[in-house]
Amino acid sequence: MQVAKVIETYNQGAADYESIMLRYWNIDRKPLIASLQLQPGQTVLDAAAGTGLNFSAYPEGVRVVGVDLSEKMLDEARKKPVSADITLKVTDLQNLDFPDNSFDAAASGFTLCVVANPVRALEEILRVTKPNALIAILDYCKSQNPEVQKWQELISDAALELGFPTGKIKWNALMDYDELIYNSKLAIEVLVDERIESPNPFSCGCQLLLKNSKS
Numbered sequence: 001m002q003v004a005k006v007i008e009t010y011n012q013g014a015a016d017y018e019s020i021m022l023r024y025w026n027i028d029r030k031p032l033i034a035s036l037q038l039q040p041g042q043t044v045l046d047a048a049a050g051t052g053l054n055f056s057a058y059p060e061g062v063r064v065v066g067v068d069l070s071e072k073m074l075d076e077a078r079k080k081p082v083s084a085d086i087t088l089k090v091t092d093l094q095n096l097d098f099p100d101n102s103f104d105a106a107a108s109g110f111t112l113c114v115v116a117n118p119v120r121a122l123e124e125i126l127r128v129t130k131p132n133a134l135i136a137i138l139d140y141c142k143s144q145n146p147e148v149q150k151w152q153e154l155i156s157d158a159a160l161e162l163g164f165p166t167g168k169i170k171w172n173a174l175m176d177y178d179e180l181i182y183n184s185k186l187a188i189e190v191l192v193d194e195r196i197e198s199p200n201p202f203s204c205g206c207q208l209l210l211k212n213s214k215s
Ligand SMILES: C[S@@+](CC[C@H](N)C(=O)[O-])C[C@H]1O[C@@H](n2cnc3c(N)ncnc32)[C@H](O)[C@@H]1O
Pocket: 006, 007, 010, 021, 047, 048, 049, 050, 051, 052, 053, 054, 067, 068, 069, 070, 073, 091, 092, 093, 094, 108, 109, 110, 111, 114, 115, 116
């Protein structure tokens, strides 16, 4: 999805985002963030923070930088009660203006299924995180069940072009994590790769823990 379309869609959907999202993905974010093993004083990138559904899971003493293209999504995030020190920035995850090795860790929730170029976005996350940094990902993805995949193929054009509900949330209904993490040859070590299968084509996903293996 192109940048202008992402901004329009998520600005439009910001106020309703959580009620829609939580219908399909009412999932505790604490285990995702805990998997980063964050220590006080560390800095973590929240890649496309949206309305800040990860925020309450960050521990006190940690500095979080949340980036997103949609100002309105970040306005919702500003309302969240938090323990960590959180800074928000409107910017494109595919072209981050942070120096190399700025972050100790990164988290990405339902992000890479939305960005236009997920390989490019993951390259940027790898560039701005330090060698050996942990990267926790929770995302929608293509089912490994061929029957469910057929439904995902059916909804994919509508999900990407019109969104669901129309114009409020858009994503790639055929997001291929095998392609992204195994075939892309990015500098990552896969520590955990758990797939979440469901007969509902809107509720298939994955939870991953990656290590930045750049030298
Ligand atoms: C489905 S929402 C996920 C929000 C949040 N991470 C969560 O877990 O609920 C996708 C978010 O990605 C943002 N986004 C999409 N493409 C982006 C990009 N290239 N750079 C930064 N943010 C982007 C959208 O604005 C939206 O807030």
